[in-house]
Amino acid sequence: xxxxxxxxxxxxxxxxxxxxxxxxVERFLPGLDATDLDxxxxxxxxxxxxxxxxxxxxxxxxxxHGVDLPDEELVGRNFRTVRAIRATAGRAVAGTGxx
Amino acid sequence: xxxPAPLAAAFTARAAERPSAPALVxxxxxxxxxxxxxxxxxxxxxxxxxxxxxxxxxxxxxxxxPEAVAxxxxxxxxxxxxxxxxxxxxxxxxxxLYGQAGCAVVLGLAGDPLVDVVVDPSAAAPGDGSGDPRxxxxxxxxxxxxxxxxxxxxxxxxxxxxxxxxxxxxxAWAADTFPLGPGATVLNYAPLNFDLCLLDVWSTLAHGxxxxxxxxxxxxxxxxxxxxxxxHRVTLIQGVPLLFELLSRAAAxxxxxxxxRHLVFAGEAMPARVLAGLPPVFPSARWFNNYGCTETNNSxxxxxxxxxxxxxxxxxxxxxxxxxxxxxxDDGRALAGPGQGELLVSTPFQTTGYVNVPxxxxxxxxxxxxxxxxxxxxxxxxxxHEDGSLSVLGRTDHMVKVxxxxxxxxxxxxxxxxxxxxxxxxxxxxxxPVAGHRLHATVRPxxxxxxxxxxxxxxxAERSVRAAVPSVFxxxxxxxxxxxxxxxxxxRIRAGLSTA
Numbered sequence: 001x002x003x004x005x006x007x008x009x010x011x012x013x014x015x016x017x018x019x020x021x022x023x024x025v026e027r028f029l030p031g032l033d034a035t036d037l038d039x040x041x042x043x044x045x046x047x048x049x050x051x052x053x054x055x056x057x058x059x060x061x062x063x064x065h066g067v068d069l070p071d072e073e074l075v076g077r078n079f080r081t082v083r084a085i086r087a088t089a090g091r092a093v094a095g096t097g098x099x
Numbered sequence: 100x101x102x103p104a105p106l107a108a109a110f111t112a113r114a115a116e117r118p119s120a121p122a123l124v125x126x127x128x129x130x131x132x133x134x135x136x137x138x139x140x141x142x143x144x145x146x147x148x149x150x151x152x153x154x155x156x157x158x159x160x161x162x163x164x165p166e167a168v169a170x171x172x173x174x175x176x177x178x179x180x181x182x183x184x185x186x187x188x189x190x191x192x193x194x195x196l197y198g199q200a201g202c203a204v205v206l207g208l209a210g211d212p213l214v215d216v217v218v219d220p221s222a223a224a225p226g227d228g229s230g231d232p233r234x235x236x237x238x239x240x241x242x243x244x245x246x247x248x249x250x251x252x253x254x255x256x257x258x259x260x261x262x263x264x265x266x267x268x269x270x271a272w273a274a275d276t277f278p279l280g281p282g283a284t285v286l287n288y289a290p291l292n293f294d295l296c297l298l299d300v301w302s303t304l305a306h307g308x309x310x311x312x313x314x315x316x317x318x319x320x321x322x323x324x325x326x327x328x329x330x331h332r333v334t335l336i337q338g339v340p341l342l343f344e345l346l347s348r349a350a351a352x353x354x355x356x357x358x359x360r361h362l363v364f365a366g367e368a369m370p371a372r373v374l375a376g377l378p379p380v381f382p383s384a385r386w387f388n389n390y391g392c393t394e395t396n397n398s399x400x401x402x403x404x405x406x407x408x409x410x411x412x413x414x415x416x417x418x419x420x421x422x423x424x425x426x427x428x429d430d431g432r433a434l435a436g437p438g439q440g441e442l443l444v445s446t447p448f449q450t451t452g453y454v455n456v457p458x459x460x461x462x463x464x465x466x467x468x469x470x471x472x473x474x475x476x477x478x479x480x481x482x483x484h485e486d487g488s489l490s491v492l493g494r495t496d497h498m499v500k501v502x503x504x505x506x507x508x509x510x511x512x513x514x515x516x517x518x519x520x521x522x523x524x525x526x527x528x529x530x531x532p533v534a535g536h537r538l539h540a541t542v543r544p545x546x547x548x549x550x551x552x553x554x555x556x557x558x559x560a561e562r563s564v565r566a567a568v569p570s571v572f573x574x575x576x577x578x579x580x581x582x583x584x585x586x587x588x589x590x591r592i593r594a595g596l597s598t599a
Contacts, residue, residue: 029552029553031552031574032551032552032553036551036553037553038553041553041557042557042560044565045560045565045568046553046556046557046559046560046568047556047559047560047565047566047568047569047570048556050502050534050570052533
């Protein structure tokens with residue numbers, strides 16, 4: 001697994017794309033292999049997730065990874081793809097700076 | 100214009116003109132018009148003996164055969180109304196239907212707990228070796244002949260009476276539109292109790308053509324059906340999409356069906372995938388998309404441009420002569436021009452209403468319609484195109500709200516069926532406390548693994564609003580359950596899901 005960029009400060013790491021894909025497949029796409037889910041696959045347009053699912057993903061980030069998303073981040077475009085979710089989590093980790 | 104002859108009179112005239120012409124083909128046995136007429140006359144005498152009162156209909160319990168056709172003709176010649184329900188109904192609802200129709204007696208061709216009198220159209224009446232030469236009983240335009248049943252799969256079917264006049268007008272239209280006279284050979288795929296038989300069996304017999312009766316027991320055997328078409332040089336084929344799919348499959352091995360001149364698509368929307376495969380299978384045929392239902396019979400007809408790009412759903416085209424129609428919007432008022440809404444139709448062939456349930460607002464004049472004309476609310480949502488033609492988008496009862504958006508489960512199915520790797524698809528809406536409904540798609544790919552869930556979601560997302568992308572995709576390898584008429588049985592799929 002690739003390390004976080006060296007410029008990142010010492011923070012609890014955001015979950016990797018593989019972690020996120022694993023959760024999404026387990027929760028919303030039973031029967032699929034997590035490696036089948038392309039990080040750029042549009043989860044919203046294809047109805048894999050909806051606005052209720054966004055809340056489930058946010059809760060998972062908090063419970064399993066200690067990542068708290070500010071309310072203003074809980075919008076669909078931040079959850080559109082695995083990569084977008086990874087970036088949203090990364091911003092929260094960098095922004096809050098909580099230890 | 101003189102009124103067209105009633106069905107029994109027209110058939111009798113054809114039998115007198117060309118008694119040795121083939122009327123029916125069944126299991127490689129040909130029945131001539133003369134033989135069928137003689138059988139019908141004998142059946143008529145037995146019907147009259149079993150049901151002396153003319154005012155009440157008789158109940159029929161029949162499976163398809165030349166004798167069954169003769170018994171129906173015998174009822175018509177006797178001027179009796181007759182209830183012709185599906186023989187697949189269990190005894191209890193069937194008994195209830197015979198009672199609701201007021202049947203005086205139930206007639207069949209073989210012993211059966213429900214049958215009061217067994218009719219044998221092959222048996223000569225005692226002391227009368229030559230059959231019965233009497234002309235058909237005089238009937239009035241409004242007298243009931245056929246009593247058909249709707250194919251609704253929930254609850255007891257509705258009984259749909261068709262007048263002698265309605266059927267006579269229908270057979271006249273059918274013969275004006277398709278060659279059904281001497282030289283025409285028409286495949287009858289549907290069971291005898293189906294409204295489709297008004298065209299392929301009864302209109303053909305009124306005009307002198309030959310009907311090739313397909314055995315419903317072998318209705319899913321592609322090789323059998325292909326053999327019927329090639330073996331008997333069938334010129335007109337009417338049926339549900341499944342029939343054309345089966346014929347295409349068999350043709351891939353056994354060769355194209357070159358004798359067919361007319362194809363009539365009926366019963367449900369033709370999937371693009373099936374259409375795309377037809378040109379090499381039927382090199383000489385014109386294609387027609389037919390729109391109608393048991394209550395109104397054929398209402399719209401669209402000739403498909405077989406050389407043009409495949410579009411699904413196919414337009415239903417233009418109204419038949421004498422058909423009046425309206426498209427009503429959400430406010431119940433008729434649209435003045437192109438748009439979307441429920442189709443209301445009035446045809447020269449329609450029923451006056453159900454026998455066993457109140458028709459209520461299903462059959463009524465409309466304040467924006469022609470005064471005095473009774474329109475039937477079809478329950479079909481249509482789009483009225485700029486060019487004046489119509490397309491069916493789905494049933495009003497297949498329209499569901501998903502997160503506030505109107506979605507037709509049928510439309511979602513048709514999108515899935517357009518995917519080249521999808522063999523079958525069924526979409527059912529399940530109640531959902533948050534979304535209102537959620538869509539469950541059951542998909543059988545043409546080969547295991549030929550398409551994945553993610554690719555199908557993407558495919559739907561590129562072609563529909565998000566609410567119309569199913570929330571659950573279930574990939575299966577077994578064929579989907581189908582009804583006796585070859586339609587995907589969504590109720591069985593839904594029942595399986597709600598008990599799972």
